[in-house]
Structures are given as structure tokens and as C-alpha cells.
Amino acid sequence: MDILKLDPFPSIAASSPFSLSTREIAGRTVYAVFFELGGTFTKAQITSLRIRAGQKDVLPKIDGDQLQTINDYQGLTADANYLFHWFCDPLATSVRGEWLGGLDLSIYGSDPLEIRGDVGAATAPTLQAWAIVGPPKTALGYAFSDAEAHWSRVLVPTVLQPAASVTRQSASIGLGSQAGGRIRQISFLHSNLTSVEFRKNANILWEDLPVALVNAVENSFARSNQTGLYVVDRIVNGAQGEAETTLQPDGTPWPMQVLISTSASDTINVYADLHAPLALI
Numbered sequence: 001m002d003i004l005k006l007d008p009f010p011s012i013a014a015s016s017p018f019s020l021s022t023r024e025i026a027g028r029t030v031y032a033v034f035f036e037l038g039g040t041f042t043k044a045q046i047t048s049l050r051i052r053a054g055q056k057d058v059l060p061k062i063d064g065d066q067l068q069t070i071n072d073y074q075g076l077t078a079d080a081n082y083l084f085h086w087f088c089d090p091l092a093t094s095v096r097g098e099w100l101g102g103l104d105l106s107i108y109g110s111d112p113l114e115i116r117g118d119v120g121a122a123t124a125p126t127l128q129a130w131a132i133v134g135p136p137k138t139a140l141g142y143a144f145s146d147a148e149a150h151w152s153r154v155l156v157p158t159v160l161q162p163a164a165s166v167t168r169q170s171a172s173i174g175l176g177s178q179a180g181g182r183i184r185q186i187s188f189l190h191s192n193l194t195s196v197e198f199r200k201n202a203n204i205l206w207e208d209l210p211v212a213l214v215n216a217v218e219n220s221f222a223r224s225n226q227t228g229l230y231v232v233d234r235i236v237n238g239a240q241g242e243a244e245t246t247l248q249p250d251g252t253p254w255p256m257q258v259l260i261s262t263s264a265s266d267t268i269n270v271y272a273d274l275h276a277p278l279a280l281i
Contacts, residue, residue: 001031006129014122020129021112029140030103031132033115034084038126043068043083045120051085052114053103053152054278059085060157066269069226070187073218087153089240096142097240099134101153101275106136150277154181160260160268168197168208168259173270175246177253181276182243186232186258189269193230197259200244206232208259232258243275 004025009018033051037043046064050057059067064083072078075091092098105113119125137144156174175183188196196214198206215225221236234244248254260268 001132001134002028004131004133006131009127009129012119012125012127014119014125017116017118018127019114019116021114023110023112025105025113025131025133026108026110027106027136028133029099029135029137030105030113031088031099031134032084032086033113033129033131034082036126036128036130037081037083038128039122039124041119041122041125041127042080045122045125046083047118047120049083049085049117050115052116053105054108054111056154056278056281058087058103058152058154058278060155060271062155062157062271066189069189069229070271070273072224073187073226073229073231075222075224089153089238091238092240093238094240096144097238099137099140099142099144100148100151100240102134102137103152103278104137104149107150147277150279151275152278153184154274154276154278154281156181156272156274156281158270158272160270161266162260162262162268163265165192165262165264167261169261171258171260171270173258173272175256175272176274176276176281177246177256180247180251180280181274182245183272183274184233184235184240184243185273187271187273188230188232188260189271190228190230190262190266192262192264192266193260193268194263195261196230196232197257198232199257199259201254201256205244208261240275 043064051059087103137149158173195210197208
């Protein structure tokens, strides 16, 4: 793998937006994009971050703390000066599974990789983007098909706002079913969530599991529980092939349902973590 410094952001200033459109890693598979923070700039002061490729949001609007919390849960070591977004999974149980979510920019020709965000009230902030990259997927030697080369790790956002405590309330969450994505994880960033149930084709796959029980199971697989984060983890053992399919063999979506329970009103930021063909998201 290569580690490359991307073009500098034209401007980084407190309480201001930043953006970069670059073609310098065109033709390569992106393993990760990460950001070096300088001055007194902290992750909490990245109030929004978005990454686009192929004119699609592969990382939707998310703030620095939320992204770091999701990374921390995976069990990846954090560094105060660097914020990572992983397309590939360094903790996958096979090298092929590790690269499956890689963002293959060789597919998108001259389309740039776009990075946009906002800086909060930082003092003399600096920000530099870097990328970990490899060859196109089909040239990696791991038997990726042309179709699999189009797959990438994508986060699909939903905001839930129960107005009071609820018990097993049906929640409408974007799960990528129309695009044929495979669900790796569903992350709920919350204050008062107490349990979640997940059903597929009327079969219960995740049975109204409370926070403490989920934490105990996921800790056993070396995940790192985070305060205010609940994860329905379909690949808790790192096996990417266990990600949940969303399409039936005939190409129609599986009926899926998510039920939530809370102890009080809440604003819950949900991110469905998918492997999906980017063109269809």
C-alpha cells in the first residue's frame, strides 16, 4: 500500500467551510482517507465532514466526534492528531474481505475525489488530507470481479427523533435495499436508546437486545463499546461475508424492519454501514 499526501486545502480557518477536489489518486483503490490536524484543532471542531466520489456521497455529513466514535468501536487505535475514514476493513478476517469495501477510483475516470466540511471555533487550525491507496481491485490478485470492483464501503444516514419514551417502535432507516447493498453494521448515536430489534422477512435476527447485553457480546469479539453508541453488528467477528443481504435472489428487496426502544425523547443519528455498488446508492 502507498501513503500519499493530497493537495492542500485552499483555505482552513475557524468557523469556515473547507473543500478539496482532487484527481491525484485517480485510477487507484482508496483504502482510507485520513486527516492531520494542527494548531489547537481537535476532532470535535470538525463540525461536518463529507467525502464524495463518482458524484455520490460515500461518507455523508458527519462530525469529527461521531466518526471517531464509530472508529473507536471497531477497535482501531485512536490518535488525537489524526482522524481516519476507512473504506477497507483492517480487522477483516481475510485479505479479500479487507479490500472488499475499497473505493476503486479507476472506475470513475476523470471524476474527482471531493472532500468537504466545516471548521468550528478552533484557534489557528491547520488540516492536511492523506490517502492510503493500492492498485485497482481487479489488479490486486484477490479474484475481484468487475462487479465487485464497483462495491465500496458507504454510510447511509438517517435521523430518528422520538418525542418521548417508546417501546419497540418501528423506525424507518435507510438500509440500501434498493441498491442491493450488504449491511455490515447499523450504528445508533444516541442519548436514551435502550434496545433495538432487527427483523428480515418477518424473521427476528436481533431480538430486542438491551444495551448491556449487546455490549457484553460485542466486547467478547474485541469490539470497544462507546458511550452513546449502539451497534447492530452483523460482522462482529470480522467476517465480511456475513454482512446482511438486502436483495432476494429474484432482485426484489427483502422486507426489513428495525424497532427501537428509548427511555426518553431523543435525537438519534443512525448510520447504516454498507458494502454497496456506488452507482446505485
